Amino acid sequence: MHEFGDRERDHESLLPPAKRTKIGGNSARIAAEETETTRERKTRRTTMPEFRAETLDDFYKPCPNYRLPAELGAFSFDDKGVFQHDRSQLRYYNPPNQPSRLSMDLKVGYDGYVPKEKSGSPDLGPILRWISLNGHCFRPRNEPLSPNNGTSAGRASAAGETAVPTRLNETRPDNLLTNFVVWRGMLCKMLCSLYNQTEPWKVAATLYNGTVYLQEIETEEKRRQEAIMPPQQRATCYWGLKFEDYVTSRDPPAKVGPQSPTVPQQLAPGTVNPHRAFSSVVRTRMNSHSIVMVGEVDCCEHVS
Numbered sequence: 001m002h003e004f005g006d007r008e009r010d011h012e013s014l015l016p017p018a019k020r021t022k023i024g025g026n027s028a029r030i031a032a033e034e035t036e037t038t039r040e041r042k043t044r045r046t047t048m049p050e051f052r053a054e055t056l057d058d059f060y061k062p063c064p065n066y067r068l069p070a071e072l073g074a075f076s077f078d079d080k081g082v083f084q085h086d087r088s089q090l091r092y093y094n095p096p097n098q099p100s101r102l103s104m105d106l107k108v109g110y111d112g113y114v115p116k117e118k119s120g121s122p123d124l125g126p127i128l129r130w131i132s133l134n135g136h137c138f139r140p141r142n143e144p145l146s147p148n149n150g151t152s153a154g155r156a157s158a159a160g161e162t163a164v165p166t167r168l169n170e171t172r173p174d175n176l177l178t179n180f181v182v183w184r185g186m187l188c189k190m191l192c193s194l195y196n197q198t199e200p201w202k203v204a205a206t207l208y209n210g211t212v213y214l215q216e217i218e219t220e221e222k223r224r225q226e227a228i229m230p231p232q233q234r235a236t237c238y239w240g241l242k243f244e245d246y247v248t249s250r251d252p253p254a255k256v257g258p259q260s261p262t263v264p265q266q267l268a269p270g271t272v273n274p275h276r277a278f279s280s281v282v283r284t285r286m287n288s289h290s291i292v293m294v295g296e297v298d299c300c301e302h303v304s
Contacts, residue, residue, distance in 0.1 A: 069282035072137045081275035083126050089278040091248040091299040106239035116274050121216035138176045182214040184295030241272045252302035
């Protein structure tokens with residue numbers, strides 16, 4: 001079962017005491033009407049729309065047109081998970097030069113590994129902050145640009161610095177000219193629902209200035225599964241991070257040189273940091289629906 005909901009909250013507790021208790025006469029009737037209205041409103045909110053996929057046969061239709069995503073920009077998270085308006089955490093694929101002799105110990109550093117304190121669903125905060133700093137990316141093509149618009153952002157991005165907007169409407173565009181803003185993982189989960197009906201999800205949809213912002217809501221089932229995750233499964237999650245550590249580098253391979261056949265353990269135990277991340281902001285289109293989505297990128301291939 002998959003649910004959609006809004007971001008409103010029940011404000012019944014904020015009513016003055018006189019409006020929450022029966023005090024006689026017309027006041028009692030008014031209080032009763034308000035209580036009934038609040039009850040109806042609460043019922044509407046708790047009964048969220050559901051998307052049910054009973055059979056795949058109902059969805060055998062022509063595949064929608066999907067446009068190749070184009071990158072609008074990127075941002076990073078530093079060692080403490082703090083948003084950085086740059087590409088500082090982008091890593092490069094740097095595999096060993098003799099894969100047939102590969103030897104990696106993925107358990108190195110696990111004893112000193114400190115996972116994230118909270119591993120729930122990612123919120124839209126970083127995406128909204130990036131949008132507020134890059135309003136020029138959402139301007140109509142025929143709209144005239146300010147003298148610094150577009151150029152300062154490009155220079156700053158190339159230098160790994162934060163671009164400074166030159167006008168207010170460059171930081172907070174009135175309309176993104178986009179139908180949906182979402183994390184890539186949430187969009188993938190929604191599109192795969194027909195083929196993976198064992199993982200329930202919830203999403204909150206907020207419509208603002210013509211754009212629908214989709215925010216995943218962590219389910220009780222997901223929290224329960226994480227709480228009872230066996231130690232072996234937690235260890236395998238670390239192995240994936242350590243593997244990335246072995247085959248990626250902060251600098252292009254041309255600068256650091258090829259890895260040795262056995263991939264030396266160049267990092268001290270405990271240096272795998274789950275907070276560091278590089279995220280790419282892309283725009284795409286599915287039929288008539290334009291989508292801005294953001295996803296974490298583990299590494300890229302250096303092209304000389």
